[in-house]
Amino acid sequence: MTTTLILEQFLNGLQSGIMLFLMAAGLTLIFGVMGLINLAHGSLYMVGAFCAATAAAATGSFALGLVAALAGAAAAGALIELVVIRRLYDRDHLDQVLATFALILIFSEGTRWVFGSFPLYLDVPEALSGPVTLPGGIQYPLYRLTLILAGLAVAVGLFWLIARTRIGVQIRAGENDREMIAALGVDIDRLYTFIFALGAALAGLAGALVGAIQSVQVGMGEPVLILAFVTIVIGGIGSIKGALVGALLVGLTDTLGSVFLPELFKLFMAPAAATQTGASLSSMAIYILMAVVLIWRPTGLFGARA
Amino acid sequence: MSLKTLTTGGLLCAALALPAAAEVKVGMITTLSGGGASLGIDTRDGFMLAIEQSGRTDLEVVIEDDQRKPDVAVQLADKMIQSEKVDLLTGIVWSNLAMAVVPSATAQGKFYLSTNAAPAQLAGRGCNARYFSVSYQNDNLHEGAGAYATQAGFKNTFILAPNYPAGQDSLTGFKRFYEGDLAGEVYTKLGQTDYAAEIAQIRASGADSVFFFLPGGMGISFLKQYADSGVDLPLVGPAFSFDQGILQAVGDAALGVKNSSTWSKDLDNAANATFVEAFEAKYDRLPSIYAAQGYDTANLMLSALDKAEISDEAGFGAALKAAEFDSVRGEFSFAANNHPIQNVYVREVIKEGDIFTNKIVATAMEDRANAYVDDCKM
Incomplete structure (x- = not known):
């Protein structure tokens, strides 16, 4: 195993972690500020990918596809907040889980109804396709490199929004004491709709960006949703910083685990058995990571509350 | 979402005009919703195309969606066997669902014709005289x-x-x-x-x-x-x-x-040319291998029904095994374990x-x- 391969795998882990952050950021904000468990977050990821694929097919422009993904997912987010989610804030988590699970089913079947059962086509834009050679002789796809940079830019923007703007102050205040900020005259309803739409837009963006190198199909959001939940539990629910660190940890553990665990087992097992055992264990790796973090810090790495 | 299609002959109005005339009842369990739906939809469409072409009026096909879940497939199979009283089951796409349904269906005396899934377990020790794989063996x-x-x-x-x-x-x-x-x-x-x-x-x-x-x-x-x-x-x-x-x-x-x-749309034989043309004309898309296998399964079943009553288990089984139908894959016969011999x-x-x-x-x-x-x- 060469250094080049290890570095390349590290970049792969980083890239998958950054995309996971876009999903987890919205999820953790919504949970942190509104106390809502939103299982339908994966559906918003799917909505973003479908909007991007449709717009890109109609206009031939990937950039317009991304705009459509952001707008479409934000609109879908705002709509479900106004129609459904708003009624759930005072209910207990079981009701929230039931209602947002119903939303998953509605989104999935609705998407199938509109787009059919076959996966849609969405490809990497011409200018970003193909590999580039990085210092050290690593051949790496330009698009994935762009994903890492784009994700980091969004992360910086999000931290700026929360730390430096008026709306950020309201979000942080809302996390701490929502009755108090309502009493101070902040329009809490509008703030909630905004946060929900923001989280949805981030999920939609992730869906569109990742959709270009994966399969745009009904149900594509659910596997990511599970990873996003693992991420925010590791990072500490409600913390954006936790979501970033958690996402990178999950991305790296997942990628590096699937590569190095089989190699590790080959040192003392027959190759065929090592491959299988390694593959099985690596799919558990992130959950083991989660368990270890929770034993060490029951509220997650950056979690303030239990 | 559950779909139920009744077909007596080709036309729905004919079906409505002739209630309960069906002599043979076929149960199709396949995946019509969720991530794998396109496979099940093609299986169903290929199968139904052959039924429609046959023009038979004494055949009813009950179609249900298994959602790609083994437990749902088992429930559907029980329902079809016990309350719908189907004579034959078919349609499952995925091997894990087939493993959950096929052994118990054949044990209850029903024929099962596989349009796709054909796991090794059912080809080797678990083979059964009432189970035929029309598609292939998974390997x-x-x-x-x-x-x-x-x-x-x-x-x-x-x-x-x-x-x-x-x-x-x-x-x-x-x-x-x-x-x-x-x-x-x-x-x-x-x-x-x-x-x-x-x-x-x-x-x-x-x-x-x-x-x-x-x-x-x-x-x-x-x-x-x-x-x-x-x-x-x-x-x-x-x-x-x-x-x-x-x-x-x-x-x-x-x-x-x-x-x-085992199949391609440009495979050069008359049955395949007819199939590809008819499928495109009816559904406005090109057929997939799942559609081709569904079509072959229906034609095999129809060829056996022409020779023997489905209640005559030995006769119907032998008629299936003879495989005297025009497969879209060209030459087609069954090996001793009821799985195809094909190119x-x-x-x-x-x-x-x-x-x-x-x-x-x-x-x-x-x-x-x-x-x-x-x-x-x-």
Whole structure:
């Protein structure tokens, strides 16, 4: 195993972690500020990918596809907040889980109804396709490199929004004491709709960006949703910083685990058995990571509350 | 969502005019919703096309959606056998669902004709006189890919498949007829969507070719990422990742890839020409291998119904086994364990106008049966 391969795998882990952050950021904000468990977050990821694929097919422009993904997912987010989610804030988590699970089913079947059962086509834009050679002789796809940079830019923007703007102050205040900020005259309803739409837009963006190198199909959001939940539990629910660190940890553990665990087992097992055992264990790796973090810090790495 | 289609003859109005005239009742359990729905929809459409062409008025097909869940499939099978009183079951796409349904259905005296799933367990010791696989035995396409890799002179192939029973069978099947060395053998997670790590391993492995079995969305993701990675080793895979419905979503990334299949739309025989034309005319899309297998299954069943009553178990079983129907795959017969003996072809992905599709470029194996014939004691 060469250094080049290890570095390349590290970049792969980083890239998958950054995309996971876009999903987890919205999820953790919504949970942190509104106390809502939103299982339908994966559906918003799917909505973003479908909007991007449709717009890109109609206009031939990937950039317009991304705009459509952001707008479409934000609109879908705002709509479900106004129609459904708003009624759930005072209910207990079981009701929230039931209602947002119903939303998953509605989104999935609705998407199938509109787009059919076959996966849609969405490809990497011409200018970003193909590999580039990085210092050290690593051949790496330009698009994935762009994903890492784009994700980091969004992360910086999000931290700026929360730390430096008026709306950020309201979000942080809302996390701490929502009755108090309502009493101070902040329009809490509008703030909630905004946060929900923001989280949805981030999920939609992730869906569109990742959709270009994966399969745009009904149900594509659910596997990511599970990873996003693992991420925010590791990072500490409600913390954006936790979501970033958690996402990178999950991305790296997942990628590096699937590569190095089989190699590790080959040192003392027959190759065929090592491959299988390694593959099985690596799919558990992130959950083991989660368990270890929770034993060490029951509220997650950056979690303030239990 | 549950669909229920009643067909008596071809026309629905005819069906309404002749209630309860059906003498033979067929239960189709297949996947019509969720991620794998396109496979089940093609199976159903191919099957129903043949029924419609036959013009029979004494046949009823009950269609239900298994949602790709084994427990749902079992419930549907129980319902069909006990309250709907079907004579024959068919339609399951996935091997894990087939394992949950087929043994109990055949034990209750029902015939089961498989339109797709054909796991090794049901071909070997678990074979049954009432169970026929019209599609293939699961290993066949992988064996064909292995045979092709050997013919093409590949010496150092990198192989990968998801870590679940069909994935393990796939790599075993490939290795059965592949004579070169392995540059690497990797099991991925089932449902994995990102293959960057595996592609990096392929790049570093010094392989001269890649064999992969990644059905459905997994294949779409892999092909797109592989094309974008700059690795340009030849790819070989079974037909599942090059299905008509999937190819359009992969686009240029799939062009030129070789895949093994028992059927292709350009296979030169009269039955196939009729099938492809009729399917396109009726459904306004090209048929996939699942549609072809559904169509063949219905025609096999119809050919046996012409010869024997379905209540005459021995006679009907013998009529099925004789396989006297015009298969869209050309020559077709059953091996001793009720699995097909047929050719496995190599196809290449091409572009016809705006549509991505396959054409046959070679024959990987002639008259291939399967590896489990001797294990079957019927």
